[in-house]
Amino acid sequence: MNKIVNDFSIIVGTKNGSGSSTANNTILRAIFKMGVPVSGKNLFPSNIQGLPTWYTIRVSKDGFTARREVNEIVIAMNPDSFVRDLASVAPGGAFFYADDIKLPINRTDIAVYPMPVKKIVREDPNVPADFRELVGNMVYVGVLAQMIGIDIEKIQAALEFHFKGKQKPIAMNMGAVRAGAEWAKANLEKKDPFYIEPMDKTHGMIMADGNTAAAIGSIFGGLQFAAWYPITPASSLAEALNDYFPMLRKREDGKHTYAVVQAEDELAAVGMAIGAGWSGLRAMTSTSGPGLSLMTEFAGLAYFAEVPVVIWDVQRIGPSTGLPTRTSQGDLTFVNFMGHGDTQAVILLPGGVYECFEFGWKAFDIAERLQTPVFVLSDLDMGMNQWMSKPFQYPDKPMDRGKILWEKDLEELKGNWARYLDKDGDGIPYRTVPGNQHPMSAYFTRGTGHDEHARYSEEAHVWYNNMERLKRKYETARQYVPAPDLRETKGATIGIIGYGSTEAAITETMHQLETEHGIKADFLRIRALPFTKEVGEFLAKHEQIFVVEMNRDGQMNQLLTIEYPQFATRLKSVAYGDGMPASARWVREGILAKYEAKKAPAKAKAKATARRTSVRKAAVKSSVKKKSSVKSPAKKTSSRKK
Amino acid sequence: MTQPLPMAGAPANVNLAGLTKNDYRGAPSTLCQGCGHNSIANQIITAMYELSVKPEKVVKFSGIGCSSKSPTYFMNRSFGFNSLHGRMPSIATGALFGDHTLKGLGVSGDGDTASIGMGQFKHIMRRNVNMVYIVENNGVYGLTKGQFSATAEKGLSLKKQGTNPYMPVDICMEALVSNATFVARSFAGNPKQVKELLKAAFAHKGIAVLDIISPCVTFNNQTNAYHSYTWGKDHEAPLHDITYIAPRSEIILEQEMQEGEVREVTMHDGSIVILKNLERGYDPTNRFEAMRALEEAQRNDWLITGLIYVNTEKPGLEETFNLVDTPLNRLTEADLRPAPELLDKINGLMF
Secondary structure (H helix, E strand, O other): OOOEEOEEEEEEEEEOOOOHHHHHHHHHHHHHHOOOOEEEEEEOOOOOOOOEEEEEEEEEOOOOOOEOOOEEEEEEOOHHHHHHHHHHEEEEEEEEEEOOOOOOOOOOOOEEEEEOHHHHHHHOOOOOHHHHHHHHHHHHHHHHHHHHOOOHHHHHHHHHHHOOOOHHHHHHHHHHHHHHHHHHHHHOOOOOOEEOOOOOOOOOOEEEEHHHHHHHHHHHOOOOEEEEOOOOOOHHHHHHHHHHHHHHOOOOOOOEOOEEEEOOOHHHHHHHHHHHHHOOOOEEEEEOHHHHHHHHHHHHHHHHHOOOEEEEEEEEEOOOOOEEEEEOOOOHHHHHOOOOOOOOOEEEOOOOHHHHHHHHHHHHHHHHHHOOEEEEEEEHHHHHOEEEEOOOOOOOOOOOOOOEOOHHHHHHOOOOOOOOOOOOOOOOOOEOOOOOOOOOOOOEEEOOOEOOOOOEOOOHHHHHHHHHHHHHHHHHHOOOOOOOEEEOOOOOOEEEEEOHHHHHHHHHHHHHHHHHHOOOEEEEEOOEEOOOHHHHHHHHHOOOEEEEEOOOOOHHHHHHHHHOHHHHHHEEEEEOOOOOOOEHHHHHHHHHHHOOOOOOOOHHHHHHHOOOOHHHHHHHHHHHHOOOOOOOOOOOOOOOOO | OOOOOOOOOOOOOOOOOOOOHHHHEOOOOOOOOOOHHHHHHHHHHHHHHHOOOOHHHEEEEEOOOHHHHHHHHEOOOOEEEEOOOOOHHHHHHHHHHHOOOOEEEEEEEHHHHHOOOHHHHHHHHHHOOOEEEEEEEOOEEOOOOOEEOOOOOOOOEEOOOEEOOOOOOOHHHHHHHOOOOEEEEEEOOOHHHHHHHHHHHHHOOOEEEEEEEOOEOOOEOOOOOOOOHHHHHHHEEEOEEEEEEOOOOOOOOHHHHOOOOEEEEEOOOOOEEEEEEOOOOOOOOOHHHHHHHHHHHHHHOOEEEEEEEEOOOOOOHHHHOOEOOOOHHHOOHHHHOOOHHHHHHHHHHOO
């Protein structure tokens, strides 16, 4: 039998509430510590205890971390999902199961390993009776480690991390791991081809979830006020604030420079955050779809009254309550147009854990600069699962507090200012905040029509001018939001556009398209709305552009079509939403289903199509002449629309 | 907008903050003539002037409705936020975290508080936000032209609406049940009491609810309506005569002290509220008694007014959250962005 090394997937089926997450995270971390690229995804039910839950671990020597839909190794600990789990083992795979489950095993094409989990734990005098189920999970860790070659020392390291060095639980869990490993060594004969062997591919990397990264990033962004209401999958973001604030903002006097308030509902959560943003604090809230729906009314107020606030939406699949524990990218168009009347939202789209940290701090600079709500859309897969990542990078520029006037500024202006006056022509007015002691500092904020001095007005031209200014401000936003991430391939014939957590699946798809189908692709990962000029350039350059996203209706595709109608016929939506993290399987199938081989690269045609506006002409020129800049900060664009 | 600061030997109409009454005024009212809300706005101006409050130390809040328009009509030099219908409490809670040395002054209505905003109303009580929360209560929706509110009394008939079949929400009772630390009721037709209660409420550190029956002269001023001037004048049963003594004043009305019917409440800033009992020997520090009084009034069709309940023991929000002395919105990057070494530490923890 040929060995298969570092290239397979493991899935563990347990009951939720049985404490298996420690065991699964331990496997994940131990493999990571062996230098082997790995990813873990928790596929859990919306339930506290008793329903089937699965944890998938993908080991990939090539560094692919997207979900696979095939599992070579299946560990069955739950009688309720046993039949399904057994059926799911890939041919030639391995099946480990707790031997107290007395169900028939009807497959001969796989290796089968019974594990006397209960017996081993019962015989360990160091495990108290009420810990047996919890610790029992560590037995399969030990058996698996022995059978596929996970380093026991790395398991120890993972447990030390998990229990923060507390010796008693570490010893108890390690006892079960060792007992499992020893039993397997003595009793099981290796009949499968799967092995983990050490590599050096995770050196210098960290492993974290997006919600924690977002919380820490926000604290490094100077977050002062967070209000939230519990909702899956966003709760752990706010809870991470409570975890990390005391350490990161510790002061000698023991007092706090921040407040985290659990509100009575999402209306109050965002209302408090807007109140705090209005009074000059770096303020945020975090929620998911149903909470966001409740925040709509306030989002419109913050847009119109021009209050900086950061709103994280850790997306889950909707509509309605939907599936609370399943992922999605289904809130994009909702957020983009959130609120009644004409509104336009500034949206950041982190592509992974690293960017959850980065956009965590950047969102405040952008919100205060633009004096508007900034929405950050991650998703359950990014937010709650463990991902390998580059280490977080310290902010590369000082905080931008935007156009704020304090007493001395007003002194210099001799009090001559107006809250909604577009002094600089960029649509962004100057603001003051409560507590300013200058007698001319105050103004009256309102969601009703207002003139430049914030006074109520029903005059038609006052209304019109204000709305036009807000539009101007949205155009200005293009120079402050992150530009897309462009990955070019020599000889590419198609373009792929994606955003958020689908990057891993797209990367893998690109590899498959190139090696198996001879199709080379350029990849543009959009990181914000409004679109920056690089997006238009990418569209102009490619004849076929596949827009990949995890929803039913192709929401990014819709927004691109609205913004770039002249390129609409080039866009092919590859949208799929079933609540599961993106996999290369559907991305590839979606692209191949719409791929047209005959089409050639579009240089010549692009020129003709792009004649409509000077902007797009400029965009095409730059894409023809030189490679468009990768990751360069968006420069001031001339793309102000008429 | 501002007046020049007074010189030495300035005229007597300058208060201890060096400001004239004009410094507390707002834009001209656009509410109906004779609206109780206008009378309340005037009492706010007078009370703040007499208390020598610096307008820059006050932040005005409101929701939506006739009452919520009124912060425009007083204290131009204070920041204000006319927010959303029923959502004033959350905006105020967040905003007051910005600078804990500021005092909130919220004006809401019975629709804004007792219908659409009931949830947020109860939770701002619970959090004891440092703010005066005035409910200008007229039992009717004025701005949408005369629909019932949740405080309208049972049996009230309104043009186009028919007869109200439900019992009214009692704002003071709701506040009390939610552990508000200052609960008072007054009647816009009794301006002296409104003013004294405003002063006491302002001196209270924490949430101070003032339910002011404020007749709507346009849509709900039938002589038999609970929220009308006529009914109010006929049925008002003050719990006591209330006098507010500022902390810096040393003159205490000795004669009244000797009457034996006087109760004093010392506020956080050392000021004193003197309650001269009329009949019932009422103790506003007794929550149980307060509930009993409200229940009794409802059964007897009385409009009890005065300081119904006060508790000066409960900590304010900045204590609860252990905030630094410097207002949060004055903190700088040095206070707010953790050092690079801490990020190295964090990266070390991410495994």
